[in-house]
Amino acid sequence: MCGIVGYIGKRDVAPLLLEGLQRLEYRGYDSAGIVVTSPKAAGLKMVKAKGRVRDLEARVPKRFAGTTGIAHTRWATHGAPSDVNAHPHLDPENKVAVVHNGIVDNAAELRAKLEAEGVVFASETDTEVITHLIARSQADSLEEKVREALKHIEGTYGIAVMHADFNDRIVVARNGSPVVLGIGEKEMFVASDVAALVTHTRQVVTLDDGEMATLKADDFRTYTTSGASTNATPETVEWEAASYDMGGHDTYMHKEISEQPDAVDRVLRGRIDDRFSTVHLGGLNLDAREARSIRRIKILGCGTSYHAGLIGASLIEGMARIPADAEPASEFRYRNPVVDPDTLYIAVSQSGETYDVLAAVQELKRKGARVLGVVNVVGSAIAREADGGVYVHAGPEVCVVSTKCFTNTVVAFALLALHLGRIRDLSVTDGKRIIEGLRKLPGQIEEILKSEDEIEKLAAEYAGAQSMMFIGRVRGYPVALEASLKLKEISYIHAEAYPASELKHGPLALIEPALPTVAIVPDDDLLEKNRAALEEIKARSGRILAVAHQPQEKADHTIVVPKNEDELDPILMGIPLQLFAYHTALAMGRDIDKPRNLAKSVTVE
Numbered sequence: 001m002c003g004i005v006g007y008i009g010k011r012d013v014a015p016l017l018l019e020g021l022q023r024l025e026y027r028g029y030d031s032a033g034i035v036v037t038s039p040k041a042a043g044l045k046m047v048k049a050k051g052r053v054r055d056l057e058a059r060v061p062k063r064f065a066g067t068t069g070i071a072h073t074r075w076a077t078h079g080a081p082s083d084v085n086a087h088p089h090l091d092p093e094n095k096v097a098v099v100h101n102g103i104v105d106n107a108a109e110l111r112a113k114l115e116a117e118g119v120v121f122a123s124e125t126d127t128e129v130i131t132h133l134i135a136r137s138q139a140d141s142l143e144e145k146v147r148e149a150l151k152h153i154e155g156t157y158g159i160a161v162m163h164a165d166f167n168d169r170i171v172v173a174r175n176g177s178p179v180v181l182g183i184g185e186k187e188m189f190v191a192s193d194v195a196a197l198v199t200h201t202r203q204v205v206t207l208d209d210g211e212m213a214t215l216k217a218d219d220f221r222t223y224t225t226s227g228a229s230t231n232a233t234p235e236t237v238e239w240e241a242a243s244y245d246m247g248g249h250d251t252y253m254h255k256e257i258s259e260q261p262d263a264v265d266r267v268l269r270g271r272i273d274d275r276f277s278t279v280h281l282g283g284l285n286l287d288a289r290e291a292r293s294i295r296r297i298k299i300l301g302c303g304t305s306y307h308a309g310l311i312g313a314s315l316i317e318g319m320a321r322i323p324a325d326a327e328p329a330s331e332f333r334y335r336n337p338v339v340d341p342d343t344l345y346i347a348v349s350q351s352g353e354t355y356d357v358l359a360a361v362q363e364l365k366r367k368g369a370r371v372l373g374v375v376n377v378v379g380s381a382i383a384r385e386a387d388g389g390v391y392v393h394a395g396p397e398v399c400v401v402s403t404k405c406f407t408n409t410v411v412a413f414a415l416l417a418l419h420l421g422r423i424r425d426l427s428v429t430d431g432k433r434i435i436e437g438l439r440k441l442p443g444q445i446e447e448i449l450k451s452e453d454e455i456e457k458l459a460a461e462y463a464g465a466q467s468m469m470f471i472g473r474v475r476g477y478p479v480a481l482e483a484s485l486k487l488k489e490i491s492y493i494h495a496e497a498y499p500a501s502e503l504k505h506g507p508l509a510l511i512e513p514a515l516p517t518v519a520i521v522p523d524d525d526l527l528e529k530n531r532a533a534l535e536e537i538k539a540r541s542g543r544i545l546a547v548a549h550q551p552q553e554k555a556d557h558t559i560v561v562p563k564n565e566d567e568l569d570p571i572l573m574g575i576p577l578q579l580f581a582y583h584t585a586l587a588m589g590r591d592i593d594k595p596r597n598l599a600k601s602v603t604v605e
């Protein structure tokens, strides 16, 4: 949601910023805008457009030269998507330009106050109050003007500000919305996401909440909102520019599904300890004594990450015998939960930015809880806020729907479960067994990916359905939940997931030939129970597509996946259903990488 990109240096800034905005398109947006200037220019030049970055590009005039600029992709919160509501927002004198990610909670109150003082607003946005506050400040420097304005703001922001009277600099500030500086050779960049920076530099500074920065062409300075210097030093980002390319695939989703063998290999690399049949997780910050004293584990995440957390909870409970459960972070933080000092909380997030997860982490920390993060984006807000954690090392995920990150997150949970289990009561033999299973995963995923042609044919058969049911039992249930989410997100087919054990308690009423069921049927101790559910569906003339370790007699079709250890089977059983959702959506002509109404990072409530 919303993206910021900015540049100050010697290059022609507009093409650079437009390319940066394209790299942020995956986050989801509805309008875009750009403002530029240069040291010799008389003022600011701005273009905005509702729609895609290409619509903005088409409006940029031939004479739009500049060497300093900021640009934005907007996801509407206050005011509908429109040219005028797109960022940047300028003051009436065209001196101050602001782009903003986040939400100004007290915007209505500030707007009323400013209007009473005679300010005329051009847009319906919350952001415009920041522009007017900066423009009305009597302070001598741009930094001080921004600081004064921010004193009035309640809410979250990542902002970049330009001023016609201070056109040798861009001033940025962060509170709850990411701001990353890109440090170049006699040029500086700023963005809300490293994706917009890595083609130019891998030297970055991630601002903390309450931190500001001044960027000049050959210099940058970081300080707090109260003016104290923070002297931030650049770090090198591990993700390369090529990781953001499509790499010969037609969609990012297809690319990311195909990358899973390598991604899983990465999350395992360097972590397995054969000597003690365990794993090393360097960033956990939890010694053996502390690990032994945990009485309960609560996992929090949203969407796909919540589903990964459900599998994580069952892995932890199974291997470490610690009671564990998962809950949507968005629900947890609104029910005034009892925060127990003996409970370990784990926040799961691909982006590390999801507002509901971040807010839950902050609330837990405020109450003195210990919170770990299971996160993909290194240095992201949730990773920084947590007391320790495990990076899932899936590499950048660009498609709005999560695939490789889901798989890697579940593998990261398997590592955590093994680690905790081996500190507690998991035997060496079981530790070895799980390690062997983990090592088999990349090869087995390769094998599953080879069945893509077969899955594509099945998808074509089921693509006409109005609605689909997904069922699974115990370990299979979160797989069913995730597979149904994947299908609905990109095909827009209504899909619901139920525990197979609950069929008789209601959903069986829906079963008829027009409602196909996808059933997760692993070869484990529940095989016969799962088969009984298939019988029940067949007896009502329901069509069944099974994902199983062997062909299922009652199913109309079975996708056979390789068997691993029972605990690790859910990792493999989800993968053919990612391809199933993909090919169903493709057959229906959907915009797979950018499904309607969805954004990659949900940074607002």
Ligand code: M6R
Pocket (backbone or CB within 6 Å): 302, 303, 304, 305, 348, 349, 350, 351, 352, 353, 354, 357, 400, 401, 402, 403, 489, 598, 600, 601, 602
């Ligand atoms: O970045 P996060 O993992 O915190 O994101 C959480 C959800 O918004 C995300 O998983 C969402 O459900 C995706 N669209 C799933 O495909």
